[in-house]
Amino acid sequence: MHVLGIMGSPRRRSNTELLLDAALRGASECGATTRKVLICEADIRPCMEYYQCAVDGTCSIMDDMTHLYDSVVSADVIILSSPVFFYGLTSQAKALVDRCQALWARRYMLKTWHPDTELRRGALIAVGATKGVRLFDGVLLTAKYFFDAVGVRFAEHLLVRGMEDKAQVEGFPEYIDDAAELGRRLVLR
Numbered sequence: 001m002h003v004l005g006i007m008g009s010p011r012r013r014s015n016t017e018l019l020l021d022a023a024l025r026g027a028s029e030c031g032a033t034t035r036k037v038l039i040c041e042a043d044i045r046p047c048m049e050y051y052q053c054a055v056d057g058t059c060s061i062m063d064d065m066t067h068l069y070d071s072v073v074s075a076d077v078i079i080l081s082s083p084v085f086f087y088g089l090t091s092q093a094k095a096l097v098d099r100c101q102a103l104w105a106r107r108y109m110l111k112t113w114h115p116d117t118e119l120r121r122g123a124l125i126a127v128g129a130t131k132g133v134r135l136f137d138g139v140l141l142t143a144k145y146f147f148d149a150v151g152v153r154f155a156e157h158l159l160v161r162g163m164e165d166k167a168q169v170e171g172f173p174e175y176i177d178d179a180a181e182l183g184r185r186l187v188l189r
C-alpha cells in the first residue's frame, strides 16, 4: 500500500504540513509506504491548454509534473492538503490539479486508463483561518473533481477552521490526532 501526500502550502512546517505529516505517520504505522510531495519546492507550471493530453494523454510541458504523473497513477491513496486561499486551493496546489487534466483525458477522452476506483482512495486535508460555514465549499468541490480525474474514490476529509498563525495547529493536539487517525483509516479500509 503506497500513500502519496501532496503538500499544497507555500509555508513550510506549518498547519497544512503538520496535519499531512500526522496523516502520513498514521498510514505508515499501519504498514504503508509514504511519499510527501512539496509542491512549493517543485517546478509545476500552470496548464496552458496545449491539449497534447487530448491526443495521447501526455502533457507537453516538461517540468516536475512529468515524473509526478507516474506517482499519482501508481499511488493506492492520495492525500491532497492545502490551506484555503480565497475560498479555494493555493495556486501551487491548483496548478497540480489542473495539470491532472492529462489523467482526465486518459480516463474519459482516450479511455486508455481504467483505474480501480474501488481500491484507490483519496482524502482532502484543508485548513482555514475563519469560521464561516461555507469556508470549505470551494476546496471540497475542486477535490471531488480532482479525485475523479486521478481515479480515486473521495473517501475522507479533514477540515480545520480557525488556524491563522504559522504552526498554530500544534496547540491543538486533537486535530493532529484526527489527521493520524485519518491516515490509519485510509490504509486499513
Ligand SMILES: Cc1cc2nc3c(=O)[nH]c(=O)nc-3n(C[C@H](O)[C@H](O)[C@H](O)COP(=O)(O)O)c2cc1C
Pocket (backbone or CB within 6 Å): 009, 010, 011, 014, 015, 016, 017, 083, 084, 085, 086, 087, 088, 127, 128, 129, 130, 131, 135, 163, 164, 165, 166, 167
Ligand atoms: C493569500 C491568502 C488567502 C487566504 N484566504 C483565506 C480565506 O479565504 N479564508 C480563510 O479562512 N483563510 C484564508 N487565509 C488564511 C490561511 O488559510 C491560514 O492562515 C492557514 O492556516 C494557512 O495554512 P498554512 O499555515 O499551512 O500555510 C488566506 C491566507 C493567504 C496568505
